[in-house]
Amino acid sequence: MSDQLSLMAVYAHPDDEQGVSGSLAKYARQGVNTTLICATRGEVGEIAPGVQATPETLGQVREGEMRCAAAKIGLRHLYFLDYRDSGMVGTPENDDRRNLHQASLMEVTEKVVRIVREQKPQVMVTFDAWGGYGHPDHIQIHKAALMAFWMAGDARIFPEQLTNGLQAWTPQKLYFNVWPRSRYARFAEYLEREGKEIPEWLANFGARATPEDVISTRIEVAEFAKLKLESLQCHASQLGPNTIFRQIPQELWLDMVKQETMILAESRTGRVSDETDLFEGIT
Template sequence: MMTNDRALLFVGAHPDDESFGPGGTLARYAQQGVKVYVACATRGEAGTIDPQFFMSGLVTTGDVRWAEMQCAAKALGLSGIFHLGYRDSGMAGSPDNKHPEALCNASTSAVAERIVRIIREIKPQVVLTHDPHGDYGHPDHIATHKATVMAFYAAGETKTYPTAGNPFQPSKLYFNVFPRRFLKFAVRVLPLIGQDPKKFGRNKDIDLTALVGEEMPVNAIIKLDPAALKAKKAASACHRSQLAGGPPRGGMLTVFQRLFGRRDTFTLAFPTGDNKRENDLFEGIP
């Protein structure tokens, strides 16, 4: 297969997950001529942003964050972005959970159908999404993970979602995993700079200590060259509303990424039964 027949899809929950997560890997493949797409379940409506970000034409938080996503797509060299059409659920227990369009109120099967439609349209050999713990326990990341796994296995079936396009079976499914040594480091260092690792992030609702024990196997390590790192940095900077003021989730991640971000790590979910370490997500695909 020629490189330019290759396509990769990352399915994430919110605008910024693609850049603060596997952005370097997405950029690296785009720079190699792979068509790289991002499907985003929500427009990040539940995030709090400062008033200066509401510029002309950008009325809601979702508008601002989607514009940031378009900026990031350009920086990463993406071939396209999709919105799955749901609303940010916020963290567990927040009032945003009750919104009828919140991702947490949609069935996994309904979300999966929308992902299947995209898979059948763009035909990616490789699909990436959040890990089963939702990175740091965000319900939308967990919901996105579950729907993507269901969609991966359903996309190639003729009888499943028959109105969502012609069957296409991607070859490999990966979960993006934060290196545990990153979390261990964060839990030790945050108290030194006056932050509670149990109340991490812009909304102070992420307990990093709870995640340290959650081990995910690392089956693929993608090293990021200077061009990929530069693109990731530019894409991360696009998410200005998430980087402004206080010690935000994104800003802090940027600091840690400077220490740990020269490679991305992934768990291979399909095909299973092989514990080898890969350094290319397309390894084994003819």
């Protein structure tokens, strides 16, 4: 593959990229220009025991963890949009005016459009409209990525960006990275076998997971599973005892992540099903 191919993932927090970290690594190895937008530094949330961080330093620590993960997967460009993590609905952080969820959607979109015009991705990847599990930052960045997909190629939109050689750019495909029901089922089966209770959040998660026949695109990343593991381990402050990763044996985890699953949501190259390459159909 040539240097001109470009893949961009658009996410909200450090570790969100894990759903596509194998694909990013795989295409980076093939010489594709890979970019990750991480809109916040994940300033809010529990700090895993044993990690040197305080609520005041957490953003800085998680930026470092994100850079560690990016280096593992060979990512070429990492952009932070400098919003604050909004936390979950119902928490006080959710009302902070500096957070992603409170920001103007057009302002966030403008930032994403600028990076699209800089990095010229044919393929973009982001969350689905439910943000995977309803996190308000995930939903906000999903909307901004979707709008940027349609707007970046129109020179009438944000024309003030078009200086110093920056030009309008039209991406060809937009994917939503999703978790298939089968993956939840395997996790639930494991817990059952071990005589452990299935937590309520997992049951809810599973109920909303994507049915297999809706998934259009499966990327084989078995050879990058170890690398995915290493990049996940960079996010040490997020790997508390309640995370999925800490509750299953490493072998099972490695087996569960050997395929990354997407829905081709928007396309200028036509409809597909049963794809195994994000760049299929791109000329």
